[in-house]
Amino acid sequence: MNVxxxxxxxxxxxxxMAATFNAAAAPVVYFGLDNLNLSAGGAAPNAAAAAAAxxxxxxxxxxxxxxxxxxxxxxxGFNIGTVAATYTDSASDYSRISAGVGTFSTFxxxxxxxxxxxxxSGSTYFSISFDRxxxxxxxxxxxxxxxxxxxxxxxxxxxxxxxxxxxxVLQLMGGLDPNTVVNGNAAFFGVIxxxxxITGFSISNPAGVxxxxxIGLDNLQVAVVPLPSTAALLAxxxxxxxWSRRGARAG
Numbered sequence: 058m059n060v061x062x063x064x065x066x067x068x069x070x071x072x073x074m075a076a077t078f079n080a081a082a083a084p085v086v087y088f089g090l091d092n093l094n095l096s097a098g099g100a101a102p103n104a105a106a107a108a109a110a111x112x113x114x115x116x117x118x119x120x121x122x123x124x125x126x127x128x129x130x131x132x133x134g135f136n137i138g139t140v141a142a143t144y145t146d147s148a149s150d151y152s153r154i155s156a157g158v159g160t161f162s163t164f165x166x167x168x169x170x171x172x173x174x175x176x177x178s179g180s181t182y183f184s185i186s187f188d189r190x191x192x193x194x195x196x197x198x199x200x201x202x203x204x205x206x207x208x209x210x211x212x213x214x215x216x217x218x219x220x221x222x223x224x225x226v227l228q229l230m231g232g233l234d235p236n237t238v239v240n241g242n243a244a245f246f247g248v249i250x251x252x253x254x255i256t257g258f259s260i261s262n263p264a265g266v267x268x269x270x271x272i273g274l275d276n277l278q279v280a281v282v283p284l285p286s287t288a289a290l291l292a293x294x295x296x297x298x299x300w301s302r303r304g305a306r307a308g
Contacts (some may be wrong), residue, residue: 062202084218087111087195087247088231094241096162096200104166104197104245108276111247114282115193122276124152124168131172137279141188147149147259148176150269156222163273168199171275181263182272190254191203193280195247195263199273203242204235204266211235212263214270219257220250229260247278254282 078096087190089107093099112118119138126132129177131144131152146152158164167170174182212233213228224260248255262270 058250062280064214065081068168074223076206084225084227084248084250084253084293085114086227087114088229088233088245090238090242090244092239092242094162094239095243096158096164096241101166103244107245107247108195108197109228111193111195111245111249112278113279115195115247115249118193118278118280120170120278123154123165123170123172126170126275128154128156129182130154137187137277138277140191140281143188145184147181147183148174149180150175150177152176155273158188159271159273161200161271162203163200163271164241165273166199166243166275168289171199171273173273173276174260174273175271176262178262178266179270181259181261184257184259185277186219186257187255187279190256190282191279191280192251192254193249193278194218194255194258195245195248195276195278197275198229198246199275200241201244201272202233202238202270203240205237205239207267209236209267210265211267212230212265214266214272215261215263216246216248217259218250218255220246220253220255222253223251235266237277244251249280251282 087107087110090104091101093101121137133144135142154170155173156169159173163173176182196214202214213230216229218225
């Protein structure tokens with residue numbers, strides 16, 4: 058176990074004892090949709106505004122835009138800045154690194170490449186886990202939940218967060234009715250949870266969606282839970298522990 062994980066885990070435990078760790082606090086979601094077919098190009102001001110608000114609240118972010126990856130299968134492991142991510146493909150059809158506009162109007166937001174996936178209703182596209190807790194997670198999504206004019210009750214695609222204490226299931230498209238969402242749309246989804254840090258996430262196409270749905274994911278962004286400051290350790294009574302750990306390693 059490295060010093061970072063030891064201190065963070067101990068700090069979280071101490072925070073629970075001090076009743077300062079509020080695992081019941083809900084994640085704060087940032088969402089913006091540009092409900093136009095932007096697969097051929099064009100601005101996405103609503104998504105960009107949501108991304109800017111997310112970035113302002115999240116603090117320093119690292120981004121994976123998939124442009125340096127080889128086309129084809131998504132690697133089982135990749136980095137987002139200093140964060141190591143583990144990728145699990147569970148799509149019924151495919152999840153892959155693609156370039157340009159996809160068959161179903163998915164597309165990259167920046168650069169030329171992105172993560173493209175297609176799966177049946179009632180199944181999960183993919184899961185991504187992280188080697189350290191995150192205070193913030195965000196990404197752009199293209200061509201999601203585009204069922205305009207289909208009719209009937211259609212559920213949103215869902216984002217399941219794995220967190221230090223339990224997890225949360227959120228609606229990817231902000232609760233919008235998929236009957237109103239057009240082909241080739243672009244959106245930004247971000248979530249911040251400093252009380253209950255994020256350790257992974259998955260995106261699913263729920264049962265009740267009429268058919269398979271393709272999505273494109275780009276500019277995956279993360280902010281790491283920072284190392285506890287001296288003041289925070291003092292507040293939790295953990296500074297002597299930190300120094301004793303340091304002394305034990307030096308001895």
